[in-house]
Amino acid sequence: MRTKIFLLPFLFIWLFTPNVFSQDQEKAIRNTFHTISSNDLLHDAAVLTSPKYGGRLSGSPGYLLAAQWVADELKKAGVKPGLSDGTYLQYFPNAYSVVHSPGSLTLLPGKKNPRKEYHFPDDFFPGSNSASGTVSGEVVYVGYGISAPELGYDDYRNIDVKGKIVLMETGVPYGTNDSIQQKWEPYSYHRYKFSHAREKGAVGLLYVSMIANPNTSYLKGFVYAHVGDSVAEALFEGSGHKYAETKAAITKILQPNSFVLDRKIRISASTTYYADSRSCNVIGVIEGSDPVLKEEAIILGAHLDAVGSPGCLFPGALDNASGSVDILAAARALAASGVKPGRTIIFAFFGGEECGLYGSRKMVESPVWPKEKVVCMINLDMVGNGTGFQLANGKTFPEILRYFEDANNRYLHRDFGSSLARVSYSRPRTDGAIFDKAGYKTLHLYTSGTVKTVYYHHPLDNVEALTPEIMEDAAKLLYLGVLGLANEKKAGLK
Numbered sequence: 056m057r058t059k060i061f062l063l064p065f066l067f068i069w070l071f072t073p074n075v076f077s078q079d080q081e082k083a084i085r086n087t088f089h090t091i092s093s094n095d096l097l098h099d100a101a102v103l104t105s106p107k108y109g110g111r112l113s114g115s116p117g118y119l120l121a122a123q124w125v126a127d128e129l130k131k132a133g134v135k136p137g138l139s140d141g142t143y144l145q146y147f148p149n150a151y152s153v154v155h156s157p158g159s160l161t162l163l164p165g166k167k168n169p170r171k172e173y174h175f176p177d178d179f180f181p182g183s184n185s186a187s188g189t190v191s192g193e194v195v196y197v198g199y200g201i202s203a204p205e206l207g208y209d210d211y212r213n214i215d216v217k218g219k220i221v222l223m224e225t226g227v228p229y230g231t232n233d234s235i236q237q238k239w240e241p242y243s244y245h246r247y248k249f250s251h252a253r254e255k256g257a258v259g260l261l262y263v264s265m266i267a268n269p270n271t272s273y274l275k276g277f278v279y280a281h282v283g284d285s286v287a288e289a290l291f292e293g294s295g296h297k298y299a300e301t302k303a304a305i306t307k308i309l310q311p312n313s314f315v316l317d318r319k320i321r322i323s324a325s326t327t328y329y330a331d332s333r334s335c336n337v338i339g340v341i342e343g344s345d346p347v348l349k350e351e352a353i354i355l356g357a358h359l360d361a362v363g364s365p366g367c368l369f370p371g372a373l374d375n376a377s378g379s380v381d382i383l384a385a386a387r388a389l390a391a392s393g394v395k396p397g398r399t400i401i402f403a404f405f406g407g408e409e410c411g412l413y414g415s416r417k418m419v420e421s422p423v424w425p426k427e428k429v430v431c432m433i434n435l436d437m438v439g440n441g442t443g444f445q446l447a448n449g450k451t452f453p454e455i456l457r458y459f460e461d462a463n464n465r466y467l468h469r470d471f472g473s474s475l476a477r478v479s480y481s482r483p484r485t486d487g488a489i490f491d492k493a494g495y496k497t498l499h500l501y502t503s504g505t506v507k508t509v510y511y512h513h514p515l516d517n518v519e520a521l522t523p524e525i526m527e528d529a530a531k532l533l534y535l536g537v538l539g540l541a542n543e544k545k546a547g548l549k
């Protein structure tokens with residue numbers, strides 16, 4: 056009796072497992088499965104994060120070299136070029152700036168405060184698209200830096216910022232994901248905030264956000280830097296206001312509260328702006344082996360770019376060398392697999408994600424495969440730190456999710472979660488969101504159960520911040536899940 060109860064769960068899994076492969080095929084699949092190794096994944100992540108590629112800022116020579124490395128690796132693996140002209144690289148315009156040094160941030164001496172020098176990277180990050188030069192002036196706190204008359208909200212009401220340096224929050228003061236958020240969305244872009252501050256006459260900006268971010272505008276003569284909360288708190292001293300309380304009150308009652316701070320600051324930056332640069336996606340394809348199913352394609356995507364070297368190398372290991380090398384390892388396995396995918400598999404390594412999702416937009420606007428023949432798009436972003444998996448949106452697409460759940464249940468035994476797709480009213484933040492908006496069935500793969508400190512857009516996001524075992528299993532999950540999905544005999548899965 057005990058034995059029978061013990062066997063029940065196995066019987067259950069067997070009955071509900073997608074029955075795609077024969078025993079011989081399973082054996083061949085296992086052979087390839089075991090060739091995926093964390094050693095190789097870590098090696099590839101070390102290559103992509105090396106100083107040679109300069110932090111892979113999209114549009115920069117370092118990024119273009121990294122893209123070529125990925126294209127060469129795809130070619131070596133037998134993955135064919137994904138573009139109709141027989142190349143791997145899909146180009147698009149991508150202006151970028153080189154940051155030559157951290158620059159400096161100085162609190163100038165005043166009646167009530169001594170001079171203070173702030174330090175990179177603990178106190179400030181240089182602006183990725185700051186103009187080169189030095190600005191100094193009185194600091195004005197402008198909350199979120201938004202003028203939205205239709206929402207009855209104006210951070211610049213009754214405040215003059217001409218010739219001043221504004222201290223500004225990122226994002227919008229409204230935090231709920233609903234239709235009201237949609238009205239705030241146009242004001243959530245860094246580019247809007249920067250341009251608006253300049254239109255109001257500010258000469259410089261301190262952005263309260265300690266993440267390097269190239270998704271901003273270069274504005275001639277406009278110098279800016281990123282600062283942490285501690286600098287904001289110090290600038291508030293003597294103003295009669297407390298920084299954290301002021302910010303919290305703005306978001307709570309949706310009422311601006313801007314005022315002049317009794318502090319003067321100087322920001323210096325050393326940059327060069329390249330307006331006419333271009334960048335690229337790297338796209339490879341494994342043509343399906345089934346004469347009918349091959350017309351349908353599965354897209355795996357991950358952004359290859361990172362934030363470059365604003366002040367020093369920002370390696371971009373977790374974000375997103377991890378997702379890139381997971382896909383690369385899956386591509387090698389799928390290409391070498393004894394059991395060939397019946398459907399076509401497309402591998403997309405996006406450029407320009409950090410600059411504003413340029414690469415995924417390009418691929419959606421100039422598709423390499425007819426959209427109506429794409430089964431699904433699976434995006435990987437930050438898949439390299441943790442003990443489990445989350446395949447977001449999977450519960451909305453159970454016909455896709457089942458292959459990945461099955462792969463995990465039978466071979467990987469990791470914590471595995473999923474969720475229903477939900478409408479997001481905020482600005483798109485991942486390449487997957489661009490495909491989602493364009494009407495593709497889109498799933499997002501993440502690692503869950505974070506075990507190491509996450510250094511997001513930070514110099515310490517290096518290979519030490521990765522857990523290679525979960526990357527090995529992510530590649531294995533992709534290999535098995537995609538192979539199952541690609542060989543499901545039912546045509547028209549989508």
Ligand SMILES: [Zn+2]
Nearest residue numbers: 374375436437
């Ligand atoms: Zn990312």
